[in-house]
Amino acid sequence: MPMRTTLFGDLATNEGSILKAEIKYKPVIALSDFKISIYQGDTSISSQIISTLCINPKIELASELREWFQLEESAKAKGSPSTLFKNAKEIHISDIMHKSQNSIQAQYCTFKAKITTILNRLEPWFYACNKKVDKDVSKECLNNKCRRIIDDLVPRYLVKILVKNGTDNARVTLFDAAEIFIGCKAKTFITEKKEKNNQSPYFQKFVLNIGKTFKFLVKLGEKTKDERGEGNIIAQEIQLQLDITIDVDNEDATLELPRKKIKVEKD
The missing domain is CATH 2.40.50.140 (Nucleic acid-binding proteins)
Structure with missing residues (x-):
């Protein structure tokens, strides 16, 4: 689910500048002590004085998130x-x-x-x-x-x-x-x-x-x-969505089903 994040102060100047340069590589970020708000149904978070932001942290959760994102992007490319x-x-x-x-x-x-x-x-x-x-x-x-x-x-x-x-x-x-x-x-x-x-x-x-x-x-x-x-x-x-409707107006119309072999063992 998309979420808007706003950076203020030093985070905007320092980490924000790094993110701007790295955004095309889809970095994973870890946020701490951010303020959470909901306006008209959309969730957003914004930084405070005590907030911290880490880019591409070397933790298991970040690796899992990146793997999930790559799978989603691959699936999207395939339709x-x-x-x-x-x-x-x-x-x-x-x-x-x-x-x-x-x-x-x-x-x-x-x-x-x-x-x-x-x-x-x-x-x-x-x-x-x-x-x-x-x-x-x-x-x-x-x-x-x-x-x-x-x-x-x-x-x-x-x-x-x-x-x-x-x-x-x-x-x-x-x-x-x-x-x-x-x-x-x-x-x-x-x-x-x-x-x-x-x-x-x-x-x-x-x-x-x-x-x-x-x-x-x-x-x-x-x-x-x-x-x-x-x-x-x-x-x-x-x-x-695939259309699988069957026309039954024609009295001579028949529905061909795939034939399946059944193996019968004798007593």
Whole structure:
């Protein structure tokens, strides 16, 4: 479960600088005496004067965590669902849209629905450093907290789809989760799309998802309650559901089952 951590004072200057340089290597950190708070269902922690932070500590728990993370990343690369996805409770799409939080902490749930439309199939991305920026601005990041000149803006997925389950409809937004949905990184998709247009195999796979049923992982929190009530849902993860329906309208139709040999011993 994601958690926001804020560093102040010397921790921000010293350990924070090290983390900034090492973040691409996914370091494991050990925190002690941090202040814990929950706001609108999200858990966050922040440093105090007595707080300590250790980067990549040489302890067994850190090794176990790194091994778990590597397995999760490997499974994600293969398109396998995460542990969070597999353990989340499945509920109906109407519950996702109207469920209020009885707990002060956010919850994760899944729902199944069929994709009826991809609203921005011709351009399902945006450019960013840390926040969303205008794609027409090639060098200056428009993030007010950033306001810096960058060499190259980073493309990220932003896929908007309409889904339906029975009589319920919703609009689902996918960010990084769309990578599994499309099958490649956003940068690769953009390059292929510009070179081959609608003949790009990634684009064709993308639009052929219309009509298919998927399972979506959703974070239920207080701050998204109003949006969900209006039918706008952000999915953290997505997985294709195999259609195993059988057409029985044809009277001559038969269902072929695999044959199995049975060994019979004589008395």
